[in-house]
Amino acid sequence: MSKTELNSGSVRGPVDHDVRVQIVAAATEHFSLYGYEKTTVSDLAKAIGFSKAYIYKFFESKQAIGESICANCLSQIEADVRAAVSEAEHPPEQLRRMFKSIVEASLRLFSQDRKLYEIATSAATERWQAALAYEGRIRELLQDILQAGRQSGDFERKTPLDETVMAIYLVLRPYINPLLLQHGFDYIDEAPAQLSSLVLRSLSP
CATH class of the missing domain: 1.10.10.60 (Homeodomain-like)
Incomplete structure (x- = not known):
């Protein structure tokens, strides 16, 4: 054309x-x-x-183009995370898979294309809407898992749900935010299993 x-x-x-x-x-x-x-x-x-x-x-603007690229990258990460979570039947295992897949998917973005990672860094630094929307959807997925776990009796129900969601999100945040991810490489292999185990112990009824 x-x-x-x-x-x-x-x-x-x-x-x-x-x-x-x-x-x-x-x-x-x-x-x-x-x-x-x-x-x-x-x-x-x-x-x-x-x-x-x-x-x-x-x-x-150039940022608007960057936002579209960033949204595409984050959508792929989110798709990988949701696919991993959907493979598990029970909420505790879903939570474990969520931790593991977020770390793995974010690490792929960092290691496979450092130039595009610069866009993700700009998005996190300047709080672009694409990054904020992605973080919001990750919290929604986390909330869905926690609600299912409370209904099944796997997770405690005393703590307000929104407080629990935010606390666990803050544990995950170093592996969601590209500015923080680059400082956690020394523990990248063991972090998902150890952090998810600690969180799951805190959720025991």
Whole structure:
């Protein structure tokens, strides 16, 4: 499809979506090579073959592009975590799998593509909406597991649920937040099992 066709006022909706996907894909590749902080929208426009003004039709800033990339990465981590949790039948094992999968998925992001990891770091530092939404969904998943465990009798019910969710989330946070993850590599192998065991003992009825 030519740029003339893409700029036509008669084509909206799905075509706009396709262009956004194309820009995000190209930006992901570009950021992987050159890094997020060192890349400008002008650099992206030149690499993609669009004008800077045309890119601004779809994204209001470089951060908006970064947010889309960040959301894609975090969605993959979340999908991995949910898949791991769904493989377990009982809440205690679901919680163990949640700890293990979050650490493994976050570590993959750090080790496989350090340039894209810079975007995750910016998202955590500047509290981008994509990062906040991801953290919120992780807390919701944790709450679902805790509620199921209380209903099954595996977990205690005296502590207010929201307090328990936040306490366990804070235990997980060093492996969710990329700014903190890089400081915990010395304990990355044993941390999930030991932390989840400690949490599960605290949840005993």
